[in-house]
Amino acid sequence: MSEATTLSRRTLLKVSALAGGGFALSATMPMVARAVGAEASAPAELTAFVTIAPDNTVTIIGKNPEIGQGIKTSLPMIVAEELDADWDLVKIEMAETNMAKYGPQLAGGSFSTPMNWMPMRQTGATARAMLIAAAAQKWGVSAASLGTEPGKVVEKASGRSATYGELASLAATIPVPDPESLTLKDQADFRIIGRAIGGIDSPKIVRGEPIFGVDTQLPGMVYAAYERSPVFGATLKNADVEAAKAQPGVIDAFIVRGNGNAEELVDGVAVIASNWWLANRARSALKPEWDNGEWASHSTTGYAAKAKELMDGGKAAQVFGERGDMAGALASAAKVVTADYSYPFLAHAAMEPMNCTALMREDGVMEMWAPSQTPQGGLTSVAEYLGLPPEKVIVHITRMGGGFGRRLNNDYMVQVAAIAKEMPGTPVQLIWSREDDVRTDFYRPAGWHRLTASIDADGKMTGLKDHFVTFDLGESPFNPALMSPDTFPAKLMDNLLLEQDMLRTAIPMGALRAPNSNALAFVTQSFLDEVAHETGKDLPTLLMEIIEDAETEPTTMGFTGPTPGFNPNRVRAVTSKVMDMADWGKPVADGHALGFGYYWSHQGYFAEVVEVSLSDSNKVQVHNVWCAGDVGNQIINPFGALNQVEGSIIDGIGQALQLAVEVEGGAVKQSNFHNYPLPRMPMTPQIHVEWVKSDNSPTGLGEPALPPVIPALTNALFALTGKRVRSLPIDTSLFS
Template sequence: MRNSETLAGGPQLGRRSFLKASAVAGGGLALSMSIPIASRAMAQGGPAELNAFITIHPDNTITIIGKNPEIGQGIKTMLPMLIAEELDADWDSISILQGDTDAAKYGLQLAGGSFATPMNWMPMRQTGAAARAMLIQAAALRWGVDPASLRTEPNLVVDPASGRSATYGELASEAATVAVPDPATLTLKDAADFRIIGRPIGGIDSPKIVRGEPIFGVDTQLPGMIYAAYERSRVFGAKLVSANLDAAKAAPGVIDAFVVEGNGNAEELVDGVAILASNWWLANKAREKLEINWDNGEWADHSTARYAETARELMAAGEPQEVFATKGDVDGALASAAQVLEAEYHYPFLAHVPMEPMNCTALLREDGIMEMWAPSQTPQGGLQAVAGYLGVAPDKVIVHITRMGGGFGRRLTNDYMVQVAAIAKQVPGTPVQLIWSREDDVRTDFYRPAGWHKLRAGLDEAGELVSWDDHFITFDIGGGAFNPAVMSAEEFPAKYVSNLRYAQTKMRTAVPMGALRAPTSNAMAFVMQSFLDEVAHAAGKDLPTLLLQIVEGEQAEPTTMGFAGPQVGFDPGRLRAVTHKVLEMAKWGQPVADGHALGFGYYYSHQGYFAEVVEVSLSDRNQVEVHNVWTAGDVGSQIINPYGAMNQAEGAIIDGLGQALSLAVEIEGGATKQSNFHNYQLPRMPMVPQIHVEFVLSDNPPTGLGEPALPPVIPALTNALFALTGKRVRSLPIDTSLFA
């Protein structure tokens, strides 16, 4: 009997999907498929071409393609686990290969938004189940028995009645000739029978990383390769007027230097000078000899201080440009409230700074193909951008996906790919590797936007929240489908307050902005959960009690179709479950050590529900010391790879603590003031607390884990500091002079 509950959990292969079997050289089976929802996204309504995910070799080994980019989130291991589970494969017999960029074969190839799990939970499993059914059919034909009488063991089809068995490798060539089953007829495993899903499995590339093997983009080596550095203006939006390149060309090891004209799109190519040399160090050093005249235009006087001053003026004026969410009578409810709270909150620009700086290798081949080796989170977008810049058809660009040394959203933007394509086209037949310096990486980012909020909340005589008002000062970043500088009209607690107004005013800027791990949520959680803690304190409650009261009696919202398939509506019951769980874990309400205090934070983002408690103290020098973080998360019915899940939750928490304690990008003279790790200090091992993670399983399809654990740790920390000191942290990063 088909597991109908599981089949309802996310995108599936349907009758319009395609599965195809073919024999491989030397014998064996290759199974191809298309993922309908992803191929629609990339092929604009047309079906995707067939693609091979599984190859079964005669020696009973199996190769599975990892289609999505790997940035350290474990997707290269996790997606093949889904296929291997339903294939009933022996995990030790499997090798995993990274697929190249190909929307027609693989559907959407993306590392971002915590989309991989919800988009692939069913299609990857159905692919494995189809191969298993074909192997059973091949064995049934060989033995002249009913396929229903056969079963499988790891890499083996077994006939219980006769005791006969055959390995997958022995059956593979025959399986390639049988009819491919309709995905709707497949029988998927019950969760109780999982052997691979739910098993802690180390990252498939981890041994290679430990051994120092060359698997990252920056490790790419090609015969005859030369190296490039790219000099841009530090002022955002500047134009190149003139450049004297003679001294740079004369520098040791330099092969050439030339001006590259931008295309007016900061996400693709800005004006600059490329320097080519026999090694990257020499190319980078030669930049110091360039004499460039830049037109900085109107942006040269922009600064963090100016933005902050303008934001204060706009908040004081009280007239927002736009009201984007409203219900009830906010002003009337505030006027009649027994108690009105007001507060202003601020958070800064943030940089991504993955350990591996931006880099890409490109070769313009003799046949006119631009071949690239790219550590990109959106390689298909990069391919399209390069093709557009070069003015060629997309099939004239080949992009090999390399492993990435982190991304956190920075590699969603492919400017470095277009840069190296612009350089490589000037030296056809010669491979070019462009590497950014750390200073390039910090100063030429697509930053998490800064923001300012003026909040008001009204309480009635019973201490109930009756009104909520937020005037949000943010930035206008121009067009585009995704704007990380805005907030949702449904930002919690919008749905549960009778009188609400969300308004915003946008400032102009040339500072490039983009998605950073848990985009938007990483800022909004700090603001909303911190102010809710203020409301709770004023009402004589703690924050978890207030949250539980706000959603008391509220029911789950209906499921809708979203980008990643069925989008399960917000469920207050899941909020309650993770809240109760983390309070139990942290022994909330019980005494803590002298000089210590606990704070609570909750947030729902990227379909994940997380509640967290932070334990803090202050050192003799008033430095914040975080001792413990307890986190309870609900990301659905199944934790696919517990190792990967723990890594993602712990890493997100450390990221969030780092953002709260020390990180800020400042703008001076239209440029980024920070330049390297000495003045943009990421979390170090000594500041990492004990992190305790537990997952609350719920009757929902599994969702992603790359992001949702980050947002609540920031307000949990700042709320803990209030509990400890009585001082409110309303601006990030935390200024410890507040506690003096």
């Protein structure tokens, strides 16, 4: 356990960055914020996260937003474990947005588990220690003579006991113990952590009860649609708001001016009606005129042509990683391998379209119901936009119908705030159509790589060069299009040259599940498979050669957070495990082939093997995926954990086979599921997952299983056909 993820008395929790860019968090995590003067008949709040009622009900606060990753169930499981609660008596409530009380509330970067593992254990243990102290005081015995059983404090010698409910109000008066003094459970004694527990909201979901952001219903609520230019960077000249107002059911229509920040608010027209379908239909009457500016000439084919021109031109504008003498390595190489790789823009397409509900209250408070992965960031953006102090903005966190990184950006929150401020006293629910959602995203950036490897006479890879063409995001603090100079295997190359050219674009870019890694795993693991093939070995063998000397380099491999850096033993373990699982190297069915891919991202180590065949019409058929993953020494909830891995694998296969966002005339061509075809049930392969346990604190599972499946698939297709997939999505005409 590293110091930075435990709590001291005045806890400091810092997470700086993840590989290739990401979040920078630095915040204190309050352990306890106790209610004073708790009465015996009322529920007593022992810590900010634990309240115990006289009827023994334990209410645990779910701290971080739930997007389907299972965090609303798994973090409270950790608290309940150390509290020694009776899980059947546990209720979970979603936290309000409150940095001071709950610390960082974020669903992103697979951070929730590693950031909260130790603090949640300590908050549970804190409450347990206070309950024990209360019993000791009540019975006039020493705390050391007491222990707990689920939901009660027990005196070991006499066997007498008191329930947590009986002790709670007294416990709330006990001084908060020093976190350093707490005794945490041995892993072997866990009885809640490690149990397969169904999602806490699932019973409501199967009954169709209101639970998602878009299910928010308030008295007198009206619905808003927002018309904006399909061309990114456009400004509004004018629109026929009177014509829209004349449409059936329309209550109002008005122009909204952007604030100059595409991550918050762009020019548009709000149409308000008693029913969203009526509001959305009335958009067609607006006939807006836009000033599309310089961006209307931009297209993805144009970007690709420019990228090729830049790569053909030789030297790139910037060098961002260099070691040894790459030119020398190439000059003396026995063999040189060169290949161009590329991948497209991708949309998130969460099932629940972007939406948010807002009420500008008569008391000057903006109250919001937000499906946001970063509600604290959304609160700040809304407060700044409205010119309100943060305490005048209340953000209720709703469950989300998927996130995948889309809801890290809170543009829809600012948009509805801009509308609701014009209608004080009336709750407004903004909903985007699927077309709005697909065409107004923060896209996974496209990218182009010209890779070159030098190989010596012994068949050893001696150097790597990458001419990368990406996008410049100007002054944006977070550029998801940048590649870390530590991207595997750069740090392990004796000779290295990483250089890049940047294209200008107005296309908004953002984090998509396993940002950077979801593209770079394909590029690097496919290219290494090419190098392996050229040197007469398989990719696992080459991978083991590359990491052979990794121990000698105390490297973080791109991750600069508080957790352990790259560990080659963990790579070896998952690789060897998945090779066993898949019978790697043994004969496969006629017309089938296997491919391997490995990646380390978001602190998780995953090695995967894919089995493919081609149908008579050259359709790619994925039959089996074997997956070995190492996310530390403990799977917190096997149900949710396995679900994340299975979903990530199918997600990755879908991206590889059929997803791309294309831009033409400065606007996205795709619009809905007919031309942005997400995976469907018949594409589901058999998926076999095994965990490799290592001596590390548990880390997150929302992302790291996705990246390796893409190169495993393309490498399998090479093994099957001899044709190398170097561009996504896979063009099956390659195989005919």
